[in-house]
Amino acid sequence: MKMELxxxxxxxxxxxxxxxxxxxxxxxxxxxxxxGYRRKGVAAMIALTGDIEGRIIFDLDPETAVRxxxxxxxxxxxxxxxxVRETACELANQIIGNAVTALNDQGFHFRVHPPTxxxxxxxxxxxxxxxxxxxxxETPIGSVFMNIALRYNRRRxxxxxxxxxx
Amino acid sequence: xxxxxxxxxxxxxxPVRYLIVDDSVFARKNLARMIESFGGLLAGEAGDGLTAITxxxxxxxxxxxxxxxxxxxxxxxxxxxxxQSHPDARIVMVSSVGYQENIVAxxxxxxxxxxxxxxKPEVLYEVIKYVLGEDAVVxxxxxxxx
Numbered sequence: 485m486k487m488e489l490x491x492x493x494x495x496x497x498x499x500x501x502x503x504x505x506x507x508x509x510x511x512x513x514x515x516x517x518x519x520g521y522r523r524k525g526v527a528a529m530i531a532l533t534g535d536i537e538g539r540i541i542f543d544l545d546p547e548t549a550v551r552x553x554x555x556x557x558x559x560x561x562x563x564x565x566x567x568v569r570e571t572a573c574e575l576a577n578q579i580i581g582n583a584v585t586a587l588n589d590q591g592f593h594f595r596v597h598p599p600t601x602x603x604x605x606x607x608x609x610x611x612x613x614x615x616x617x618x619x620x621x622e623t624p625i626g627s628v629f630m631n632i633a634l635r636y637n638r639r640r641x642x643x644x645x646x647x648x649x650x
Numbered sequence: 651x652x653x654x655x656x657x658x659x660x661x662x663x664x665p666v667r668y669l670i671v672d673d674s675v676f677a678r679k680n681l682a683r684m685i686e687s688f689g690g691l692l693a694g695e696a697g698d699g700l701t702a703i704t705x706x707x708x709x710x711x712x713x714x715x716x717x718x719x720x721x722x723x724x725x726x727x728x729x730x731x732x733x734q735s736h737p738d739a740r741i742v743m744v745s746s747v748g749y750q751e752n753i754v755a756x757x758x759x760x761x762x763x764x765x766x767x768x769x770k771p772e773v774l775y776e777v778i779k780y781v782l783g784e785d786a787v788v789x790x791x792x793x794x795x796x
Contacts, residue, residue: 503770567675567679570674573676574676577719582748584749585747589749597719598721
């Protein structure tokens with residue numbers, strides 16, 4: 485996966501988390517996923533289709549998810565509250581929406597699908613053309629993970645190249 | 651949350667009535683908190699575009715805050731349908747996907763303004779005042795001048 489695809493997600497996560505949690509964040513780690521995805525806790529998934537396609541999973545361990553949701557709701561929430569899972573979905577939506585906006589400015593066109601709660605314990609393994617990148621953002625109230633598996637849409641890439649050549 | 655001067659309807663001095671449309675309960679609650687801090691009244695909520703149309707007919711709000719990416723019917727299509735039936739409808743799109751094609755499409759199909767998520771209360775407040783124009787009056791914020 486090229487850095488031009490990744491950087492907007494880093495910038496967007498940093499900005500959205502900093503505003504939502506009213507704190508600074510830092511990238512704790514950045515690695516290629518070597519084994520299949522394993523859910524850490526409360527996870528929201530967003531699918532993208534268009535010039536680049538794939539999925540992004542936004543994942544928080546259960547305790548962090550409660551702290552993040554409580555902070556953003558302005559009240560202590562129990563871990564059973566649906567709002568905890570809703571918050572994960574909305575944060576994913578905001579981070580990915582802002583990143584896609586930046587990528588659109590670079591000429592990539594997408595359709596962003598509504599977030600869904602990701603309940604499976606494991607995900608599909610990375611493949612040769614769909615590498616998954618795992619990012620960890622450190623915040624004062626816990627770590628937030630993003631698992632990004634995107635690939636260029638070959639048909640769209642061909643159409644773009646043909647258009648550029650003509 | 652920051653204190654804002656209450657935005658009231660100029661015709662009768664009553665609170666501005668809002669319809670909030672978003673598939674995320676979290677986002678709806680967040681927007682509801684903001685409009686409460688603006689002195690507004692929540693007239694209704696919807697989680698998708700189709701429900702937004704029926705809720706608009708039922709509640710006749712002063713302003714609609716409408717998400718774009720939603721299941722069943724997306725926000726831009728719902729905005730267009732509402733404006734076709736109610737040309738005076740004031741719809742503000744509120745979405746995390748803020749690229750130009752989306753904004754232009756929304757405005758061309760009847761939306762009055764666009765606010766990108768995450769929503770900053772001070773930005774939304776200014777947009778609401780702008781969209782309401784002379785149909786709104788603003789009271790001094792509580793504690794202002796103290």
